Amino acid sequence: MLKAETLAIGTELVSGQSLDTNSQWLARELGAIGIPTLFHQTVCDQLEENVSALRIAAGRAGLVLLTGGLGPTRDDLTRDALAAYAGVPLREDPASLEAIRAMFARRNRPMADRNRVQALFPEGAEPLPNRVGTAPGIWMEHGGVAFACMPGIPSEMRVMFFEQVVPRLKARSWGTRSIVFRKINMFGRGESEIEAMSPDLTARDRVPEVGITAHQATISFRIRGEGDTPEEALAQTEPTAALIRERFGDLILGEGAEDLPEAVFAELRRTGATLATAESCTGGLVAQMITALVGVSPYFLGGVVSYANSAKAAFLDVPVEMLDAHGAVSPEVAEAMAAGARRRFGADLAISTTGVAGPTGGTPEKPVGLVYLGLATEAGTQSRRLEIGPEQPRDIIQHRAAKNALNWVRLALRERPGKD
Amino acid sequence: MLKAETLAIGTELVSGQSLDTNSQWLARELGAIGIPTLFHQTVCDQLEENVSALRIAAGRAGLVLLTGGLGPTRDDLTRDALAAYAGVPLREDPASLEAIRAMFARRNRPMADRNRVQALFPEGAEPLPNRVGTAPGIWMEHGGVAFACMPGIPSEMRVMFFEQVVPRLKARSWGTRSIVFRKINMFGRGESEIEAMSPDLTARDRVPEVGITAHQATISFRIRGEGDTPEEALAQTEPTAALIRERFGDLILGEGAEDLPEAVFAELRRTGATLATAESCTGGLVAQMITALVGVSPYFLGGVVSYANSAKAAFLDVPVEMLDAHGAVSPEVAEAMAAGARRRFGADLAISTTGVAGPTGGTPEKPVGLVYLGLATEAGTQSRRLEIGPEQPRDIIQHRAAKNALNWVRLALRERPGKD
Structure with a gap:
């Protein structure tokens, strides 16, 4: 049975400055097509160490997936290491050079001379096109072992794995479970x-x-x-x-990848309702989570990040007297923010957040981690109190508040009939 | 010079079900005391593979740090692997057995028979007490190589590394840089x-x-x-x-950790200027990046996520005729959004984003990845065109646009005098 080994290349990885997540991702994806990964190695940007690691990997695996070391800098030695391991010279591939030039041209940026090395391949190897970056990958078989070299940048690696590496595995009847x-x-x-x-x-x-x-x-x-x-x-x-x-x-x-934003989006599509946001302590995170989704624009009208109290008044019609009487972190203000956003955007629903994200600004009555959510619909406005905990860091408080806000929108939408 | 290698043991790690962070942590800590780590390996819970990995590590490193495989289950094979590698039997250590019993007693839980294996050590090895868990670690020197075996649970591993492993390294005059x-x-x-x-x-x-x-x-x-x-x-x-x-x-x-939001914040503090945002294609990301920082509220007044065109008109005074004539993704609208946000929030500077985040919605004239930024200051408004590339995924286009927006704010602020 075919066994795989991953080889992550980079001094920043082996020295602990950065965390390698590519090996985990690749092992999981290989597992999904029935190829077990038995070893991972991480090595520094040194030719001798790379060649030695390749030798060890080839001695115990039939498929070696390398990530990193394909960039244009002097530290990028994967091409050289694979050629040295296989005992073959490097040759320039005209098609790859053209693709690299075209990528720079599309981005209106000059191509540095150094980038030319990214078109070099060990003799007998096959270039793997990189659709989303400059560094092409390498596919090579030597001594009964297949090597796939991919960029270290996870987004580029993933596209190349699915589009270039998996088809080559399947063509060899590997990974069919x-x-x-x-x-x-x-x-x-x-x-x-x-x-x-x-x-x-x-x-x-x-x-x-x-x-x-x-x-x-x-x-x-x-x-x-x-x-x-x-x-x-x-x-x-x-x-x-x-x-x-x-x-x-x-x-x-x-x-799968469906988390709260996707669940809210599904309910928006089902009901045809429109949404607006009014954010204080989450600072735009709720809007950003929604707008990260493709195709949400017919349902999401927009939002206000009313960080300053004056913005709560000017953009959301929160009465200054209410802010003075109850403070910005209060159920009253949460409801007024939601009602104001709903009216100003002309949305079916609006959700608001106001709270103490910390780490400073807490008081005994309104500690760090206290957040009020407001929801406005045609049926009126409501508020909810969250106590996320003063010990939590700012980013956790902001994320937790945003997710609770989205969850409330989701549950409110679930009570509505479908648009048909 | 002493070189180290880490060896993370666990089928859940090598198969990609869990992410190993111990190796990174150990490499960084070793680096900080002058011991370079040249290789990491990750291996499954199989005796033969563990012994083979130990042999490879001992062939290229003078110090091998193992994590995982010290628990009481059948899958925990680090003890056996080390003994097999060194060719010595396992012996029970009475003091370690006592410590394990005491740990269970303190937690008011019965000690399972299986836990007794955690008191077994390769002959000639030294137990490393575990102050915060049941599994003792192992220190052993064999063939000129030192092996330190620690639990896989990060919190236990870290305590054992600092309290047990580092003193042994120092005692050998290792890790003094x-x-x-x-x-x-x-x-x-x-x-x-x-x-x-x-x-x-x-x-x-x-x-x-x-x-x-x-x-x-x-x-x-x-x-x-x-x-x-x-x-x-x-x-x-x-x-x-x-x-x-x-x-x-x-x-x-x-x-260090200072990226664009931190750099913008530093300039806001230096100049005392206030900022507002008007976001379309970045959907709140610019505001969210700024409000993730502690203490930014005196300088960041807020923002509008004007996703719908009606919101661009209602909240930012972008003329409907301009939207009709030039489209939402245009330099004119970018400037009008920035000018509107600056005026409505009463801010010194306002930055805007409008573009095609994709993956759909692109046209030959306005392809996916085309983004206009607008900047409004007391000196007037300007716009900039970014071409991030139609091949980029939505999240990259949004992030790249947001970072360019922040960078423009940073550079504009740098031209201003300090507030004093």
Whole structure:
């Protein structure tokens, strides 16, 4: 059976200045097509060490995936190391050189002479086009081992892996077993609460296997299905997924990458409702999470980041007397902000945030981590109080507040009928 | 010179289910006391693979730091692997067994029989007490190589490293040097351009050594200083840091974690100016980047996310005729948005973004990745055109546009006198 090894190249990685996440990602993706990864190595930007690591990897794996060392600088030695390992010279590939030139031209930037080295390949190797960056990758087979060299930049590496490396694996009938991980995401309860509600699901040796993970207060079940085809692997997970959906109902946001923004977007599409935001302590994060999604513009009209009190008055019609009487962090102001945004944007719903994101600015009555949310709909306005905890760092308080705001929008939208 | 290698053990790590952060942490800590780490390996929970990895590590490093595989389950094989590698039997250590019993007693939990294996050590090895968990670590020297085995749980590993491993290194006169890394961050030029401007800095064998890294279009020089004390190590970097500051001037954002938002904040503090934002394609990201900083509220008044054209008119006074004539993605609208935000918020400066974030919505005249920025100050309004590239994903286009917007604010602020 084919075994894989990853080789992450970079002095900044091996010295601990940066964290390599490419190896984990690649191992997971290889696992999904049935190729086990048995070793990872991380090595510095030194030719001798790279060649030695290649030799070790080739001695225990049939597929070696390298990341990094393909840039234009002197430190980028993957091309040289692979050529030295295989005992072949480097040759310039005219098509790759043209692609690099074209990429610079599209960006209206001069191509430095140094970038020319990115068109060099070990003799007998095949260039892997880089659709989203300048560094082409390398595919090479030598001594019965296949080597795939990809850029270290994760976004470029991922595109190249899916578009260039996986088809070459399949062409060799590698990676034909299908393993799917199905992730069902929830929001609104803690990890241990969810765990206590599901001992049957997480029991050892259960088929299919189910795990629980948590990321920024989103809790996920991960179901592992296996089969000869993706359909068969998926089918194995289906009864478990149905059980989870039934048991956790409204807590469920969606599957896979679907977190709160995606769940809100799905409800906006279903209902045809429009949304606006009025943010104080989250400073634009709620709007940014929504506008990160493709195609949301018919539903998201916009938002106000009313950081200064004067902006709360000028843009959202929050009465100055209310700000004076209750302070900006109050249920009254949260509701007035939401109502003002709803009216000014002409939206069906508006959500607001106002709170103490810290680490300073807390008082005994209004400690760091206290946040009020406001929701305005045609039925009126409401507010909610969150206590995220004074011990939490600013970014966690802002994220947690934003996610709770989105969750409230989601639950409010769920009560509305579909637009048809 | 002593070289180190890390060996992270765990099938969940090598298969990509979990991310190993121990190796990075250990490499950084070893680096800080002058021990370079040249390789990391990650291996699965299999005896044969562990022994093979130990053999490879011992062949190229004088110090091998293992993490994981010390628990009580059948999958925990570090003890066995080390004994097999050294060709010695395992022996029970009474003191360690007692410590494990005591730990269970303190937590009022029964000790499972399986936990007894955690008191087994390869003959000739030294137990490393675990003050915060049940699994003791292992220190062993064999064939001129020192092995330190620590738990995989990061919090336990860190305590054991500082309390047990570092003193043993010092006792052997290892790790007595001080090494600092100083990172100087820049924005506004590509990595290869920066490199072309600094062949003298990045030359091999230069002292102190300088490297270049890139993260989301922020380019950084990393200067490595070394000395007998932390002060001496820092002093070694100073002439190089001064040279970089002189040569790259306005491109420089700051040091360490200081990226564009921090650099803008520093200029806001210096000048006492106030800022507002008007965002379309960045959807709140510029405001969110600024409000992620502690203490920015006196300078940042707020922003409008004018996603819908009606919001551009209602909140920013962009004339409807202008939107009709030029389209929302135009220099005219970018300037009108900035001017409107400046006037409505009463800010000294306002920055705006309007563009095609994609992946859909592009036209031949206005392709995906086309973004206009607008800047309004008391001197008037200006616009700038960015072409980020239609091949870039939405999040990169949004981030790149937001960083360019912040950079323009930074450069505009730099031309202003200090408030005193």
